[in-house]
Amino acid sequence: MTTLPSRRPARLTARLDAGRRALLFVLAGNMLIDALEVSVVLLALPAMERDLGLSTFGGQWVMSGFAAGFAALLLIGPRLVARWGRRRVYLAALPVFIAASVVGGLTDHSAVLIATRVVKGMCAALTAPTGLAIISTAFRPGAEQRRAVTVYSLFGATGFTVGLLCSGALTELSWRWNPVFPAPVALLLLAAGFRLIPRDAAPTPAAPLRATLARLRRNGPFLRSAVCAAALNGTYLGLLMLLVHRLHELWGWGSWRTALAFLPACLPLALALPFAGRMVGRFGTERLIRAGSCAAALGCVSALLTGTPTTYAGGVLPALLLVEAGFVLSFAALNLQATAGIAPEHRGSAVPVYQTAVQLGAALALPATAAAASFDAGRGGALAFLTALSATGALVACTTRTRGVRAAP
Structure with a gap:
């Protein structure tokens, strides 16, 4: 009697591939909002400066504050990841990012708005390298990993373009929508991340x-x-x-x-x-x-x-x-x-x-x-x-x- 080959391994492989694709889109989606953050306030600068009484030099801190926060935490990010694990750091940074986005849109004080931008830059400094680190372990080295990194980078480039267009449209309504815009996207990524981001196998020293x-x-x-x-x-x-x-x-x-x-x-x-x-x-x-x-x-x-x-x-x-x-x-x-x-x-x-x-x-x-x-x-x-x-x-x-x-x- 001939035994039919089991389809369970093929189904399991298909589920694993689907799971990795979903994980990739979650991590790449975070890269999208990080890039979006850079451009989403760009076209709102004149309106922000007018409403908050800022000069051109004062208004630029809304943009450079994000870059400064990003740069400030990047070098110690690996130590935090080594101590707490990639999953914990990644999932902890997103709620802070969301809260800072909401506060930035509601505040009437330029110092608070700039501070929220610095905080969001710090969160991006934790999520972007951590996402790449997760990709390096979740995807096989070689062609599969190169494709994953390409998708990850593509989302970043797309995020800047999307942020620019959204900045133009939202500023026509009110510049206060611009800082808040990334928050719903980050909330979706947080919900998906809890389900899809793998737990750390063991701590890795920095x-x-x-x-x-x-x-x-x-x-x-x-x-x-x-x-x-x-x-x-x-x-x-x-x-x-x-x-x-x-x-x-x-x-x-x-x-x-x-x-x-x-x-x-x-x-x-x-x-x-x-x-x-x-x-x-x-x-x-x-x-x-x-x-x-x-x-x-x-x-x-x-x-x-x-x-x-x-x-x-x-x-x-x-x-x-x-x-x-x-x-x-x-x-x-x-x-x-x-x-x-x-x-x-x-x-x-x-x-x-x-x-x-x-x-x-x-x-x-x-x-x-x-x-x-x-x-x-x-x-x-x-x-x-x-x-x-x-x-x-x-x-x-x-x-x-x-x-x-x-x-x-």
């Missing part, structure tokens, strides 16, 4: 921070990538913040019209990210980092030479396209180059240092840009600063030679 920094100081490709990524991120957000005020003050553009005008500065990355691996495989990280850094610098130069823009097509769009081209070309290449020469057992401690550098680029560039704009009514000083910042990134990219990395097939 690498000593001093030893990690000492090791990375001797790693040229890592330092180069960190400097270039910090310059690119600071240039990008500083330019967008400057243009928000320019379009509002010079042409009287509302938030929704400005959101549509900014689409060329964020949509291409979301569309190109699925093909980033092919680009790195064909051209290598070295060429892409140089091309991206130079494109961002050219974008700032074009804005500086144009001066006060008279048309969108001739005075604003070229800078947006060139700076975004910098991200399209070098975003994945910088991430790969930063970790390529680091032993696998040390990458978990190196990634937060790299991410800290990226966030510090925004945390330092935004106040400097706003200060320069406040002292110079023509905004030439602010554009000169951003040009110098982007040129520094391009100079580091073009004068420092490292061994290029190509993506594995």
Whole structure:
């Protein structure tokens, strides 16, 4: 008598695959709201400043506060995860994020609003690296893990674009909706996370921070990538913040019209990210980092030479396209180059240092840009600063030679 093969293993495998896909979307969804947080307040800055009596320099803290909080907690995040476990830290950060979002939308005090942004940045510093760590253990190394990281990154790029459009639409109603908008999404992720995020098998000791920094100081490709990524991120957000005020003050553009005008500065990355691996495989990280850094610098130069823009097509769009081209070309290449020469057992401690550098680029560039704009009514000083910042990134990219990395097939 022939025994029919059991279908239970196949069904079990199907359930496991479905469970991992659901887990990936929960973790990637959190990356989406982290990126959304950066852009959701961008177009609301003029309205916030008007209602709360803030100057341009005071209003920029609403943006840079998030980056500062993110950078401040990234380096000690691994220690908290080692002590309490990935699941606990991840699930504890989301309720704090939700509460801060609600308080930020209700407050009438600028200091409280800025404080909530710092707190939300700290929560993001715990959830983003923890999500990547969970992916590294829940998905098999190789093609499966690379696909998971691609989806995770894609959600981040999409989140910035979604946040920009939502910022434009919500500000037309009231800017108070903008800080609250991520809260319902985070609540859904929290409910799903309780069910899907696996429990930690055993605590993993965190690498000593001093030893990690000492090791990375001797790693040229890592330092180069960190400097270039910090310059690119600071240039990008500083330019967008400057243009928000320019379009509002010079042409009287509302938030929704400005959101549509900014689409060329964020949509291409979301569309190109699925093909980033092919680009790195064909051209290598070295060429892409140089091309991206130079494109961002050219974008700032074009804005500086144009001066006060008279048309969108001739005075604003070229800078947006060139700076975004910098991200399209070098975003994945910088991430790969930063970790390529680091032993696998040390990458978990190196990634937060790299991410800290990226966030510090925004945390330092935004106040400097706003200060320069406040002292110079023509905004030439602010554009000169951003040009110098982007040129520094391009100079580091073009004068420092490292061994290029190509993506594995």
